[in-house]
Amino acid sequence: GENVEQHPSTLSVQEGDSAVIKCTYSDSASNYFPWYKQELGKRPQLIIDIRSNVGEKKDQRIAVTLNKTAKHFSLHITETQPEDSAVYFCAASKGSNYQLIWGAGTKLIIKP
Amino acid sequence: SAVISQKPSRDICQRGTSLTIQCQVDSQVTMMFWYRQQPGQSLTLIATANQGSEATYESGFVIDKFPISRPNLTFSTLTVSNMSPEDSSIYLCSVGQGLYNEQFFGPGTRLTVL
Numbered sequence: 001g002e003n004v005e006q007h008p009s010t011l012s013v014q015e016g017d018s019a020v021i022k023c024t025y026s027d028s029a030s031n032y033f034p035w036y037k038q039e040l041g042k043r044p045q046l047i048i049d050i051r052s053n054v055g056e057k058k059d060q061r062i063a064v065t066l067n068k069t070a071k072h073f074s075l076h077i078t079e080t081q082p083e084d085s086a087v088y089f090c091a092a093s094k095g096s097n098y099q100l101i102w103g104a105g106t107k108l109i110i111k112p
Numbered sequence: 113s114a115v116i117s118q119k120p121s122r123d124i125c126q127r128g129t130s131l132t133i134q135c136q137v138d139s140q141v142t143m144m145f146w147y148r149q150q151p152g153q154s155l156t157l158i159a160t161a162n163q164g165s166e167a168t169y170e171s172g173f174v175i176d177k178f179p180i181s182r183p184n185l186t187f188s189t190l191t192v193s194n195m196s197p198e199d200s201s202i203y204l205c206s207v208g209q210g211l212y213n214e215q216f217f218g219p220g221t222r223l224t225v226l
Contacts, residue, residue: 032212034214034215042219043204043217043218043219043220044155044204044217045217046214046215046216049212049214051212089154089155098143098160098208098213099145099157099160100157100215102154102155102156103154104153104154105153105154
């Protein structure tokens with residue numbers, strides 16, 4: 001069946017450095033790729049998304065890239081800050097359906 | 113994005129009982145989803161609940177265990193029936209909004225079954 005693999009499971013970076021989280025999807029029909037941030041005890045929050053007709057999207061310190069050929073997409077966070085510490089989930093649409101297939105999550109730790 | 117609320121926010125229940133979780137949205141939405149999230153784990157889709165049609169369940173989830181209602185475009189309920197300790201989890205509803213039905217989540221219901 002369809003799946004999304006997410007790496008790494010834990011990422012520790014120095015404050016001010018960049019962080020990159022990578023995901024691979026299996027369904028070639030997937031056309032929507034959101035990223036969610038979940039702080040401890042809170043709901044997942046949509047932080048950025050990309051559609052299959054776009055290769056890159058940026059929003060301030062956050063950017064997402066998509067390689068459709070390789071079925072890879074990545075989240076890039078620059079100039080990391082303590083408030084970036086959270087679990088980040090990638091997801092891919094189930095074909096062109098509105099349902100999402102979720103990655104396992106990456107725990108991002110920002111060291112002061 | 114829509115304001116989404118869930119009731120109850122948490123509950124402790126005895127095995128064999130049932131709990132109904134409510135999800136309320138402040139605007140009309142076509143698509144609603146119910147998820148389960150175990151501590152430290154990813155999200156698992158239980159079912160998709162669209163108004164005017166029967167809920168569509170994912171593999172491993174059945175209507176008898178997780179009946180869902182969707183009486184209108186702003187409200188849905190998920191019932192966890194005949195609970196066992198394995199049902200202890202966080203249950204989240206989400207709604208699809210926007211041009212591409214981006215999903216936004218409710219605050220979740222933390223369920224503990226003793």
